[in-house]
Amino acid sequence: KEEAGNAVNETFLPITSSHYLYLSGTPFRAMHSGEFIEEQIFNWTYSDEQSAKENWKGKNNPYLSLPRMVMMTYKIPESIRSVASEGEFDGFDLNLFFSAKGKGEDARFVNENEVQKWLDLIRGAYLPASVDDLKIAVSLGVDKRPPMPFSDTRLLNVLSHTLWFLPSVASCFAMYNLLMQSQNNYYNQGYKINVCAGIKAGVGLDAVKPVIDSMGDPLVTRTITLTCGKLTTGVTVKPWTGIFMLRNLKSPETYFQSAFRVQSPWTVKNEKGEVEIIKHECYVFDFALDRALRQISDYACNLNSENTNPEKNVSEFINFLPVLAYDGSTMEQVNAQAILDITLAGTSATLLAKRWQSALLVNVDNDTLKRLMASTEAMTALENIEAFRNLNKELEVIINKSEAVKKLKKDGVEKLTPKEKKELTEAEKEFKSKRKEVQEKLMKFASRIPVFMYLT
Known part of the structure; x- marks a missing residue:
């Protein structure tokens, strides 16, 4: 009502x-x-329908055509997001980032250069990472590049028709104008771009008809529809398989009303007259990670009036709506506890623990090692641990050999005999190996700190 x-x-x-x-x-x-x-109050939610779909016994499953939803959230690189970050704790402001001025053909983004970088980012052409994030990714042995909507083949195969939810009419026209520029031929030549915003777009069926018409045969065409509110409630566009949340939405009802636009079933009849399901999965892409996870938490907890356990509510919900989060170094599926942690504290235990595995926490240059050796208390404490029994000797080897190699190189390698060059190479290999070994031991030691923090 x-x-x-x-x-x-x-x-x-x-x-x-x-x-x-x-x-x-x-x-x-x-x-x-x-x-x-x-x-x-009687509920029949997304979780209920997906559970019924999964647990159906026998043939003719009436829920089979209802696609599973997947949420993918990304922390935008600092080099892009800095123009729209409101202080240390207020986070990334999507409305500010995608703010625009002007009307129609004259509409332009206030942060056009950064928005262009974002367009490059979502097609995998721009992904600078901080030194911290790179080292975390390398130390964990993972690829630092997450699956992006318009570069990952698994997503490209699904995302033929997407809806982009922007902050304003000006933002929609600014996005259209930017997408039509020559540097964005990837978009304007591969996709029909629709603007569904402003008075001329109409309302209801008048607004949706041009979008559907632009698709022609949706199995062979590709479209991007830009909106700031139209078509986000009360309409069904079956070929939509993904929505980009590019504006601030604080209320979970508005957020999920819009998100579920892409969850409508899409089936066709094949040559045999049989119903064939085209859309098995649909996607929500959000670039304000904390906000997205907070919406998940609020939605899951608010709709379940029977269970007052937040973790159980969230766990049941994301069992059918998996949430993948990219924090700048790795992309992982997050569990209910992590979602609640991030909602309350801005980070999860898992993400925090990974930060403790950063190579930046363990500096093993000569100056640092000399200061460590000079601290009797620190050396005594470390040598009480089995892995560091010979630490003093190892540090001496690293420092002496590295300084000797540095001196020889400074004097001129060309003056050395072949035998001396060979000895120099071997010495360099030895101290580098020792340095890496010590660093890895200290990193293992540092990685235990979160456990200690939890226990205390």
């Missing part, structure tokens, strides 16, 4: 009844206002 703008007010109807049925896809406000008691 409160959510739907076109709802019928029953006080004007000449109908008398003692019972009413209120239907809503996202009834958060009504539930929170206390308008309905628990006995009056």
